[in-house]
Amino acid sequence: MEELKSIVFFLALCVPFFIGTIWAVVDVAQRDFGSTRDKALWWVVASIPFVGFIVYLLAGMRKGKRQGA
Numbered sequence: 001m002e003e004l005k006s007i008v009f010f011l012a013l014c015v016p017f018f019i020g021t022i023w024a025v026v027d028v029a030q031r032d033f034g035s036t037r038d039k040a041l042w043w044v045v046a047s048i049p050f051v052g053f054i055v056y057l058l059a060g061m062r063k064g065k066r067q068g069a
Contacts, residue, residue, distance in 0.1 A: 028060070
């Protein structure tokens with residue numbers, strides 16, 4: 001029973017970070033950052049597990065513009 005609690009706890013911590021990382025990578029793909037270099041840099045940042053999407057959310061998302069907007 002203790003092992004099941006550990007697994008549930010682990011998943012409860014990891015799944016939100018995984019979803020956030022996927023969201024950030026998709027969001028980078030949909031934005032225009034002015035140059036390919038900047039877009040690639042934000043893609044790398046957004047792909048860093050656990051902290052990358054938080055950095056992108058706080059700093060990078062505002063730098064890009066929605067494509068077609």
